[in-house]
Amino acid sequence: xxSEPIERRVSYLGDRLRASRCKICGxxxxxVRDYCGNCGRKSFGKMASADLFYEKGKLELCTxxxxxxxxxxxxxxxxxxxxxxxxxxxxxxxxxxxxxxxGQETIDLSSLEGxxxxxxxxxxxxxxxxxxxxxxxxxxxxADEYYPHQEYAVVQPTKEYDLPGIVGYGFYTSRFxxxxxxxxxxxxxxxxxxxxxxxxxxxxxxxHSGVDSSLVGKVYVGSESNPYAVKPISSKVAQVLKLxxxxxxxxxxxxxxxxxxxxxxxSMFKDAAALVxxxxxxxxxxxxxxxxxxxxxxxxxxxxxxxxxxxxxxxxFLFGKYDVIAEIEGWYSCTSDTPDFWRRDGExxxxxGGRFTGDPAYFKHVRKATTQLMERLNLQVGDxxxxxxxxxNPQFPVKVAKQLGxxxxxxxxxxxxxxxxxxxxxxxxxxxxxxLDVAKPEERVLITSYGSGxxxxxxxxxxxxxxxxxxxxxxxxxxxxxxxxxxxxVDYTTYRRLKLGM
Amino acid sequence: xxxRPAIVAVGRTKFGEHYGKEPEKLIEEAWLAASRECNLERxxxxxxxxxxxxxxxxxxxxxEEGFLSELTELHVPMEVTRSVSAALLTACHAIxxxxxxxxxxxxxEKMTDRWDKIRDDLMLLExxxxxxxxxxxxxNHELMLRAYIKKYGxxxxxLDQLNLALAEVAVKxxxxxxxxxxxQFQRKITVEHVLSAREAAHRPLGLYDFAxxxxxxxxxxxxxxxxxxxxxxxxxxxxxxxxxxxxxxxxTRDDLTHFAATRIAMKNASKMAGKTPQDMxxxxxYDQSTVMELVSMEDMGFCEPGTAWKSIRGNCESYEGHYEVxxxxxxxxKNGGLKADGNPLGATGGAQIFEIFRQLxxxxxxxxxxxxxxxxxxxxxxxxxxxxxxSIFGRDDDE
Numbered sequence: 001x002x003s004e005p006i007e008r009r010v011s012y013l014g015d016r017l018r019a020s021r022c023k024i025c026g027x028x029x030x031x032v033r034d035y036c037g038n039c040g041r042k043s044f045g046k047m048a049s050a051d052l053f054y055e056k057g058k059l060e061l062c063t064x065x066x067x068x069x070x071x072x073x074x075x076x077x078x079x080x081x082x083x084x085x086x087x088x089x090x091x092x093x094x095x096x097x098x099x100x101x102x103g104q105e106t107i108d109l110s111s112l113e114g115x116x117x118x119x120x121x122x123x124x125x126x127x128x129x130x131x132x133x134x135x136x137x138x139x140x141x142x143a144d145e146y147y148p149h150q151e152y153a154v155v156q157p158t159k160e161y162d163l164p165g166i167v168g169y170g171f172y173t174s175r176f177x178x179x180x181x182x183x184x185x186x187x188x189x190x191x192x193x194x195x196x197x198x199x200x201x202x203x204x205x206x207x208h209s210g211v212d213s214s215l216v217g218k219v220y221v222g223s224e225s226n227p228y229a230v231k232p233i234s235s236k237v238a239q240v241l242k243l244x245x246x247x248x249x250x251x252x253x254x255x256x257x258x259x260x261x262x263x264x265x266x267s268m269f270k271d272a273a274a275l276v277x278x279x280x281x282x283x284x285x286x287x288x289x290x291x292x293x294x295x296x297x298x299x300x301x302x303x304x305x306x307x308x309x310x311x312x313x314x315x316x317f318l319f320g321k322y323d324v325i326a327e328i329e330g331w332y333s334c335t336s337d338t339p340d341f342w343r344r345d346g347e348x349x350x351x352x353g354g355r356f357t358g359d360p361a362y363f364k365h366v367r368k369a370t371t372q373l374m375e376r377l378n379l380q381v382g383d384x385x386x387x388x389x390x391x392x393n394p395q396f397p398v399k400v401a402k403q404l405g406x407x408x409x410x411x412x413x414x415x416x417x418x419x420x421x422x423x424x425x426x427x428x429x430x431x432x433x434x435x436l437d438v439a440k441p442e443e444r445v446l447i448t449s450y451g452s453g454x455x456x457x458x459x460x461x462x463x464x465x466x467x468x469x470x471x472x473x474x475x476x477x478x479x480x481x482x483x484x485x486x487x488x489x490v491d492y493t494t495y496r497r498l499k500l501g502m
Numbered sequence: 503x504x505x506r507p508a509i510v511a512v513g514r515t516k517f518g519e520h521y522g523k524e525p526e527k528l529i530e531e532a533w534l535a536a537s538r539e540c541n542l543e544r545x546x547x548x549x550x551x552x553x554x555x556x557x558x559x560x561x562x563x564x565x566e567e568g569f570l571s572e573l574t575e576l577h578v579p580m581e582v583t584r585s586v587s588a589a590l591l592t593a594c595h596a597i598x599x600x601x602x603x604x605x606x607x608x609x610x611e612k613m614t615d616r617w618d619k620i621r622d623d624l625m626l627l628e629x630x631x632x633x634x635x636x637x638x639x640x641x642n643h644e645l646m647l648r649a650y651i652k653k654y655g656x657x658x659x660x661l662d663q664l665n666l667a668l669a670e671v672a673v674k675x676x677x678x679x680x681x682x683x684x685x686q687f688q689r690k691i692t693v694e695h696v697l698s699a700r701e702a703a704h705r706p707l708g709l710y711d712f713a714x715x716x717x718x719x720x721x722x723x724x725x726x727x728x729x730x731x732x733x734x735x736x737x738x739x740x741x742x743x744x745x746x747x748x749x750x751x752x753x754t755r756d757d758l759t760h761f762a763a764t765r766i767a768m769k770n771a772s773k774m775a776g777k778t779p780q781d782m783x784x785x786x787x788y789d790q791s792t793v794m795e796l797v798s799m800e801d802m803g804f805c806e807p808g809t810a811w812k813s814i815r816g817n818c819e820s821y822e823g824h825y826e827v828x829x830x831x832x833x834x835x836k837n838g839g840l841k842a843d844g845n846p847l848g849a850t851g852g853a854q855i856f857e858i859f860r861q862l863x864x865x866x867x868x869x870x871x872x873x874x875x876x877x878x879x880x881x882x883x884x885x886x887x888x889x890x891x892x893s894i895f896g897r898d899d900d901e
Contacts, residue, residue, distance in 0.1 A: 010630075014631075014634060060649075061645045061648040061649050061652070061758070062645070063641050063644035063648065063705060068636065069625055070621070071622060080635070080636045081645060082649075082752075082758065083753075091754055092754070093631055093632040093751070093753045094635050105704060106704045107704070109648065109706070124634055136635065138634060
């Protein structure tokens with residue numbers, strides 16, 4: 001796509017799968033229309049907006065594409081076809097994603113036709129490095145595979161809490177893993193990146209919270225693998241998820257990207273909570289997303305040690321004062337100028353300070369923030385039910401938890417680096433999501449993030465009874481994704497190819 | 503048609519790869535051939551209707567009329583359309599309105615100059631949303647075949663027969679092109695070739711099911727009836743031209759098994775010409791794929807929906823270029839069709855008319871169909887059935 005305005009319009013329709021329905025005759029269109037072709041002038045003003053973003057479709061017809069057009073070359077081979085929604089009222093073209101297809105094998109097309117599919121927000125195709133990254137939701141996964149279909153139903157809140165807290169959350173990762181020894185790590189499919197993970201995590205969070213997306217007044221996206229040096233991920237999240245009131249083709253929402261290595265997202269928890277707590281701010285809910293396609297140089301290159309542990313995924317949390325599942329009791333943050341891990345502008349992969357990343361960096365800040373917060377809240381290690389911290393590798397979080405005096409049962413649930421790898425900005429939030437998946441009401445969760453550069457944010461959360469009430473709304477929880485039978489394992493070469501993406 | 507427009511001469515280039523020639527050279531060759539045939543001077547032309555589908559993209563030529571003006575040293579009105587059928591239709595209207603007596607209708611395309619990007623261009627122009635979703639120019643044909651098979655419940659032995667019928671379409675078209683000096687592929691193929699190409703592609707359709715990418719040009723001289731009688735012994739009359747339009751995006755169309763635009767255009771063209779499908783001796787259909795030829799046989803009313811494969815299968819074993827339709831021989835794509843003659847988009851329609859002109863005048867040499875060769879029709883598409891043009895041609899003695 002050479003024209004940025006064309007790209008913007010295509011994304012506006014295609015990312016969200018915006019549709020229209022004539023209120024007179026019921027005809028539906030995959031596009032935004034002011035009038036119905038059947039009903040003509042009398043239908044002006046009688047077109048309902050609809051979208052297919054949360055819908056389940058059906059793969060009507062398909063064929064194998066093993067000689068794609070130039071822009072799809074990196075996808076190599078894929079299944080492409082016609083997808084219908086609303087019992088055939090709307091049909092759209094689409095490709096199946098999340099499948100490594102051998103283009104040199106014949107596929108039984110009739111075994112795919114008729115199956116249910118779900119739209120996925122993905123990169124559309126490959127473009128030059130100086131161009132706008134095109135995205136689209138005309139990529140689909142089979143509903144009976146890795147991602148089940150989940151309905152987005154808005155639920156009216158029943159209770160206002162004194163303290164702001166988390167009202168919903170979601171963790172999104174890819175279907176692919178690389179397994180080396182005991183360590184499994186998430187590998188993005190070739191059409192995924194930090195932007196697509198951020199949108200999908202946000203989508204899961206809206207589904208889990210049942211909050212009307214138009215009531216979300218602010219969205220923060222923390223990432224260190226934004227495909228752009230300049231251009232926010234958060235604007236994409238806001239637009240695709242329709243955060244804030246839709247006003248023409250803009251969203252009445254504030255969106256901002258944050259960066260502080262792996263604490264870019266967790267740092268904003270308190271800002272989101274403070275914002276929704278501010279009287280008459282008009283912001284009922286604020287969303288914080290941490291998403292990364294964690295970058296690492298290939299093994300054998302400088303910085304390549306990171307390649308042992310990097311993962312892919314996004315975690316999102318919605319903050320508010322209504323129907324809270326975990327109240328924020330307090331926080332403590334600390335910062336020092338410690339260059340233990342960095343990526344210079346224009347460089348594709350980060351570097352790290354070797355041994356220097358341990359004691360004077362990770363351990364110092366995590367210990368400081370954790371002990372300071374407990375001291376301030378006058379709490380002991382024994383008062384905390386779950387401890388969550390940043391997981392750059394399998395050893396660090398265990399070591400720091402032990403140093404702080406936590407017992408295995410307090411931190412074991414949160415250790416997800418062995419399942420998904422280090423998801424950078426999404427990492428400690430992923431640990432929190434894993435805890436919230438299993439915690440009981442009235443339990444204390446202490447999360448201490450760490451971001452290189454360096455700093456830590458510690459939060460004390462206290463769960464409520466609504467945590468359990470909302471749990472059935474989220475099928476795609478952390479455990480579900482860790483133990484999903486549809487996970488596909490790839491070898492090192494495939495992993496590098498997928499990770500570098502389009 | 504009132505005030506019948508007539509074709510007095512045709513010309514064309516060989517279709518294929520012309521990497522040594524500029525687009526101007528190709529149209530010059532076609533126009534000179536046509537003008538020689540009816541002994542016409544360039545100054546006799548009162549207007550030109552030129553077509554090209556995407557020369558501005560393939561050759562970065564924006565104002566095609568300008569280079570035609572330089573070439574002919576004419577300053578007459580010239581217009582550019584996307585297909586020869588569209589140019590012909592517009593030219594016919596002008597002749598019928600009495601605006602001109604003699605005009606040039608021509609088409610040109612030079613696709614191989616953009617070989618490496620042509621499939622992206624084709625797909626993006628033909629159906630952008632399908633392109634964005636990962637579609638290829640071939641995929642829509644394959645999806646239409648899947649839809650057809652499902653709609654008509656073609657399974658088991660019947661499905662094998664249908665697949666063989668499609669292969670026979672390609673074999674028949676290649677066999678015809680052997681006798682066509684202008685054809686891109688003058689090479690015999692067998693059913694086994696078609697089937698093994700499908701196997702190699704691991705898709706429902708293979709290399710031999712699709713028309714190629716081509717360069718080429720075609721031209722014809724269109725006049726009013728009085729002028730025609732002066733310029734040619736046996737003018738071929740344009741009995742009707744009709745077109746119809748369908749959605750750009752294939753998946754959103756109501757019927758994925760047929761081309762609605764063809765049905766409408768054929769109905770209107772037949773009515774205008776006072777002819778029925780039964781009257782046709784020769785038909786040139788737009789076989790960008792073997793599926794398109796099969797489906798078009800039904801859309802144009804030669805076969806009942808869901809049955810064309812039966813008419814095709816086993817009835818063209820001699821590959822003389824005809825199908826057994828309703829108990830009579832119907833000659834289809836005697837020039838080899840798009841499959842073997844070639845498919846330089848903006849010039850393709852001219853090759854179809856070239857063939858019908860030659861056949862109706864008894865000048866088709868080895869390809870000549872038996873008498874009565876009185877009426878023929880051509881179907882041309884723009885895009886994947888987004889526009890369909892049906893033109894019906896007849897001889898004077900048929901009136």
